[in-house]
Amino acid sequence: MTPNGAIVFTLVVVLAAMMSRMSGLIVLYLLCTLFAVIEVGPNATAALRRAVILMVPLAAFMVLVWVGVVGRAPADIAASQPGSRVSALVYVSIVCARLFLIVAIVQIAAMRFAAITPLQFIQLLRAPIALKRLGVLTLSLIETLLQAVDRAHTALIASGVITRRLSARNVFNGWVLVQTVWLTAITSVTGRMRDKWPMEHTLKLLDPLLAEKRKDPLRTPDKIWISCAAVAVVGIVWGDFYGLP
C-alpha cells in the first residue's frame, strides 16, 4: 500500500463514520478490522492500544459532563423533556463509538508505515515538492526546538529563574522559558540558513531525494481498499434512506 492510498482510504472511512448510525458503524468496524488484519498484521494491536489510550480520557470526560453534570441527552434538551442519565449515556456511547473508530483507523493507517522513517514516508508520498520539503524541514526543526527546550530549561533552573517542580515562580517566569526557546531556535536556524546549508548544499541535495520515483499515485491494493470503503459509504447512505437504525 502507498501513503497516498492509506490517506485516501482513511479519509473515506472517516467521512463514512461521520454519516453513519449504529448499523453503519458496525459495517465500518468490520471493514477496519479486515484492513488491520490484512494490511497491518500483529502491529495493529499496538495501534489499537494507542487509540484506547487516546480515547479513554475523552470518553471519561464525556461521561462526566453528559451523565454526571448535564444528566440528559441533547435530544431531551431540544424537546424540553426531563430526560434521564441513561439516555445521556446512550448518546455518549454512540458519539464515543464513532470517535473511537476515527481514532483507531488513523492509528492503524499510521502503523502500516511504522517500519519506515518519517523521511522515507515523505519520500514515498505523491505531493508537491515544496510541501514535501516543508515536511522535512518541520521534522528537523521540531528536533531543534526540543533541544532548545532542554537547554533553556536547564539554564533557567540553574540561574534560579524557574524551578524543577510546580511552583508560583514557574507560573510567573514560564514566559521567559518560551521566549528563550524561541530565540535559541531562531539563532540556530539563522546560522544554518546563512552558513551551514549553503556550504553543504543541503537543500540542493534534498530535492533529488524527494523527487517522484513512481508514475502511478495508487497501486492495486490501494484501489481495492478505497473501493471497499466507497461501497461501505454507498451502503450507509442506502441504509439511511431506508431507515436502518
Add this chain to the structure above:
Amino acid sequence: MLTTPRMIAIALCAALNFAVGSIVYLIKLPLYLDSIGTILCALLIYPDRRAAFVCSFLAAMISTVITTLFINPFLIWFSATELALALVAAYFIADAEEIFRARPLPMLRFGLRVVLYGILTGVVSAVVSAPVVAYVFGGVTGSGSAFLVAFFLKAGQHLMAAVLHSGFTAEPIDKTLQVLFAALLFRATPKDFIDMVRARPQPAPT
C-alpha cells in the same frame, strides 16, 4: 512565495503551535493556546498579505496534522477554524506589526490592539468551530472549555447555543492571550531574521 527562510519560519511556527498547544491540552486548562505560531507567522511575513495568509495557514495545518497524529486526534476537525484564524491574522492582526515592535513600548496602543484583535479572533473562531464542537463531538472536545458547555446545558440551553455561548466566553480570553504572546515573541525576534523572511524571491538571472 515559499522561499527557504519562509519555509523555516513556517516550520518554526508549526513547531511552536505544537509544543504550546500540547502542553495546554495535556494539563486541561480551559484554554487552547495552539495558534500562537499561526499569528506569529503572519506577523513575520507581513506586508505581503497573501504570502502571510498562505504561510500562516500552512504553519497551522502542519501543526494540526502532527498534533492529530501524536497528541489530540480530533484537532484536524478544526481545520476551518485554522483557515479563519490565518485570514484574520494576515488581514487584520498583521496591521499592528509596527506598534508591536515600537521602542519604547506604547503601552496603551499595544494593549488596545491586543485586546481588539483578541476579541475579533475569539468571536470568529467561536462561530466557525461551534458546528464542529456541537455535531461531531456532542459539545465535549476534551479541553477544559467542556465544563462551560456543561454549565450552559445545565442552565437549559440547547446544545448549539451552549457551545456558541461557551465559545463566546472562553475564546476571546484565549485568543487575547494568544495575540499577546505572539506580539511579545514578534517583538523579541531579531530584525535580521525578520528581514530574511520578508525578502521577496529574486527573479532568476536572464
